[in-house]
Amino acid sequence: MAGVSSSSILLPTTRVLSLRDIAVDRDGHPALRGVDAEAHAGRLLAVTGANGSGKSTLLEVAAGLLTPHRGAVDLRPGIRIALVPQSTPLAAHLPLNVTDIVAMGTWGRLGTWRPARRVDRDLVVDAIGTVDLADLARRPVGTLSGGQRQRALLAQALVQRADLVLLDEPMAGLDSRSRAVIATTIGHLTATGSAVIAVTHDIAEFTAVDDVLELQDGRVVRAS
């Protein structure tokens, strides 16, 4: 149903994603081995581990961008997924401003060519405010700093009203103000019922982590 988030009808303990015994090879190299993971509505799962331990690969599997050669990916039917990759080229050559980029988050629910309704325009303005970019709402995306760009992409994920939000190192390289805004926004996402999986090198950068998965050489070495 357009305009209504399925998040709102999911109970806080609802499991939206289950990965079982996942194995992925990349270029003949084992990137994931025997990985189990779950994401639940209203909870933040932090995925941590050294460089090359398989964190981004896990997100790609969760997003459906990569098919594991073994294991089961069980997504709750009909859920919406938002993925904010580590670095996204934001089409700097296109005449798009922050509001345009954030409004794209409504397309999945409205369809590309259906005009945005007032409620969706309000949602876009609210999301831009939540990530503290109101002053830059009309700024061409090509002129944004890394932190501002990351916040714009998070606002886009907010308006998607996704049931599962996948964030790949959302704080990497950001200053303390941007990190605080992103931590608050993640709190907003879980409080409104989204399941969030966020890759990080430092769990302490999130204000409220519910579950932790630590990877080492493609295997889970800690799940708590």
Ligand SMILES: Nc1ncnc2c1ncn2[C@@H]1O[C@H](COP(=O)(O)OP(=O)(O)OP(=O)(O)O)[C@@H](O)[C@H]1O
């Ligand atoms: N596109 C790719 N093609 C081939 N191998 C890849 C590709 N992406 C990742 N790999 C390999 O898969 C393994 C896991 O990589 P992945 O990017 O998932 O790790 P990561 O934990 O996210 O690392 P980082 O902290 O550096 O971002 C690594 O050995 C990496 O070299």
